[in-house]
């Protein structure tokens with residue numbers, strides 16, 4: 001899938017090299033690339049290893065890790081494709097002569113997305129070269145805390161000696177091995193963006209970010225998509241907001257199977273749909289046929305067969321690396337071995353988190369910095385049919401940590417102006433600002449459901465980190481007419497019981 005660079009750049013380094021590096025990074029994804037480039041620009045001699053094992057369905061990709069190849073980037077592009085369809089349908093109300101039932105071509109979309117991803121793969125390789133980072137398209141294994149064995153796809157081995165090692169190997173989708181047929185017939189998020197043929201009628205198993213985002217964009221593209229929810233949607237998120245997300249999806253065509261788990265997947269032949277059997281929480285059984293079944297039941301850290309345990313790096317039962325140093329989260333139980341990104345226990349599995357942690361670590365190692373990664377107040381967005389963005393505490397977390405009497409929750413149902421003419425239903429456009437009740441009413445959490453929620457909330461996350469209070473928020477002049485201004489206008493508290501629906505300008 002990758003276009004090749006001059007052979008000298010990659011292949012010359014393979015062989016019986018026993019080069020000494022200041023830093024060897026295992027994993028060329030969000031965190032590993034950021035850390036290696038930053039370290040090199042600070043004068044360190046750096047090598048980065050990246051290697052992609054094909055998915056069980058055989059999908060492979062190039063340099064850049066999950067975000068670039070099978071995560072954020074292709075996901076956001078497909079989400080945008082789905083939103084484009086919705087806005088095209090609404091355009092008739094604004095006078096555009098849009099024919100009804102404009103067909104969509106999966107092939108055109110998939111080609112465009114895949115070409116963009118390939119251009120990013122290439123861009124990453126060029127950047128490594130420009131920054132003097134030595135890139136090995138090889139799988140890393142820690143022989144000892146200072147020696148990394150790099151093995152290419154052809155089995156060629158090279159030993160790299162490193163003063164410091166950063167492990168940034170990320171995660172891969174989990175499969176329910178107890179479900180017959182799952183390993184054989186189901187795809188995962190590692191495959192969906194690279195599918196050549198349209199997915200058709202699709203069952204997505206899971207109810208978190210990956211599952212709900214995928215079911216949303218497939219529905220938006222016109223496919224018959226079902227999300228199978230085992231317990232609650234978006235565990236860990238504010239549940240009132242999560243319920244809005246699920247209801248919006250359902251009202252926009254995604255089918256939801258509540259409280260169900262798959263029990264078997266059968267295939268008669270490769271041209272026929274898959275037959276899926278499932279079990280509901282009340283003990284009842286059901287079955288249906290699907291062209292595609294996608295497992296989105298969580299991800300497993302890629303830490304099991306790279307020598308970490310053998311050299312004494314402490315890991316938990318799921319394979320997350322335990323940061324053992326209370327001041328430096330990324331330091332492992334082995335002095336010169338660090339872990340960043342998704343594999344670090346208890347930290348957010350998000351690209352900007354991995355990137356920032358990687359850059360700060362490079363500065364601590366090679367620039368006498370002591371600045372630590374702050375994992376608090378990290379904003380995030382769920383790119384579902386209605387976007388949900390948040391930063392800080394959920395209502396449940398605020399209640400649990402401070403108690404109901406110590407918090408105030410301001411909320412509003414609002415109607416984005418762009419919904420008015422196409423008569424779009426705005427019942428799930430909702431926002432919530434959680435503050436301390438006592439003066440100075442420090443803001444603890446902000447939650448927004450609606451168009452461009454991620455774009456809106458990024459700036460509010462800055463304010464929250466700077467110690468935003470309700471007084472500062474509500475004395476800020478809004479930008480009219482936007483949805484973002486509803487955030488500074490919010491004034492109805494839940495406690496008051498008043499109707500939080502915004503009316504008029």
Ligand code: FAD
Pocket residue numbers: 026027028029030031032049050051052053064065066067068070071072073075138139140141168169170171189210302306340341342343348349350351352354
């Ligand atoms: P990765 O980016 O996964 O990189 C790890 C790399 O190491 C991979 O290339 C892997 O192949 C390689 N590797 C593994 N083992 C070895 C080895 N032994 N030797 C050499 N190389 C190895 N985050 C967001 O912030 N926003 C989003 O919108 C978003 N959307 C997502 C959508 C999906 C479908 C998924 C799955 C994830 C999404 N994420 C999103 C999460 C984000 O992609 C990850 O948090 C991020 O990529 C983690 O970076 P990392 O450096 O820890 O690992």
Ligand code: NDP
Pocket residue numbers: 176205206207208209210211213229230231232233234235260261262296297298299348349350380381382383
């Ligand atoms: P999660 O681990 O967050 O969620 C797993 C989901 O699968 C849960 O709904 C869980 O249900 C369900 N599940 C687990 N096991 C089973 C099973 N055996 N049968 C049926 N359902 C099951 O995983 P994701 O892969 O969705 O996300 C991983 C991380 O990737 C996220 O935490 C996020 O940090 C990152 N990401 C970020 C995105 C963004 O920024 N927009 C987008 C996508 C991913 P239950 O609640 O019952 O356990």
